[in-house]
Amino acid sequence: MSENHQLFGVQDLRARLSERGYKMTPQRKEILKIFVEHSDKHHMSAEDVYNLLRKSDSEIGLATVYRALDLLSELGILVQVEFGDGCARYELNTADPKVHHHHHLICVKCKRVIEFEEDLLDDLETTIAEESGFRILNHEVKFFGYCKDCQSQS
Amino acid sequence: MSENHQLFGVQDLRARLSERGYKMTPQRKEILKIFVEHSDKHHMSAEDVYNLLRKSDSEIGLATVYRALDLLSELGILVQVEFGDGCARYELNTADPKVHHHHHLICVKCKRVIEFEEDLLDDLETTIAEESGFRILNHEVKFFGYCKDCQSQS
DNA sequence: TTTTCTGCAAACGATTTGCATACAC
C-alpha cells in the first residue's frame, strides 16, 4: 500500500476495495469521479453529490451515495467534515503532507465557515501516531469564535 | 469582558446573557449546572443532558435543552463537538490555556473515539486570530485513521 | 454461483418549529 501523494484515481479505488473484500462498481467509480472533478468545491454533502450525479446523467440512488461516502471514508479516500449545520460533508483526503491542509474557523453566532491554510501539525501527527498505535490518514482543525461581523454587532 | 480562566458559574452566565439581550431563566441555570457538575463526563448530547435533568427532578422540555445548548455555545460557555455518530455533543469551554485541551482520534473503520491531551496550538491560535479578525474561543483537533484493532484485521 | 451491491420505499432519530401560555426584566 504505497502512500498516495496524488489525488485518487480509479486504480487506487480498485486496489483499496479489493484489499478489503469490497467490489468495484460503476456507482462507486462515478462518485469518486465527482470528487476528483470537483476538487475545487470543498465539503460536499450527500445531497450535493447526488445532485451533481443527476446533472451528469448518472441515475444513482441517494442511499447508494450515502453508502459509498461511508465506504470511501473508511478507505481513506474521502474524509468526513462536520460544521454543525446538520449534515455530514466530505472531501478528498489530501494524504500528501506537501498538499496544503485547509482548516476551518467557525463562527458560533452566525455559523459562518471560513477556510484557512495550515500545515503545522505534521510533527504532532507523527508523535500521536507513535503513541497511540493509530495509522493516521488525516487531521482536521477547527477554531470556534466570533467572526468580525458578529463581534461588531454586540 | 474578562478572559475567564475558571469553569463557568451562574454569574458568568447572567453577565453573558444580559450583554446580548437574553434573559436569565431557571432552565438555563439548571442546564449550565449539569455541565459544571458533570465536568468529568465529556461530550454530552442533548439527550444525555435531558436525562440527567430528569434524574434531578428538573422538568425541562427537550426542546428547551436544545435551545439552551445552542445559546450556551453561542455565548462561548459550551463548545459543540461532533464525532459523526449522528448527534451533536457539548462540553464546557475550557478557555484557560493552562487547562489541558483534549482532542480526538477517530477510527474511520469502527468509529471508536480516543482522547488525547494536546496543548501545542495556542501560538497558532493567536496567529490565526490576528490574521482573520476572529475572536477565538476554542479549538478542536481530530485525527482520522485506523485504530490498532482495525489495522490488524485487514 | 456465491456474495456483495443497488434501488426503492419505509423507518428512524436527532433536531426544529408553531403556537399558546408563562415568565423575566
Place this chain on the structure above:
DNA sequence: GTGTATGCAAATCGTTTGCAGAAAA
C-alpha cells in the same frame, strides 16, 4: 406591560435499513 422563553406536539430532514432484484468476482 413588553418581549422573550418555555413546553408540548407536530413537522422536518438527514440518514439508515429491509428486501428483492442485479451485478461483481
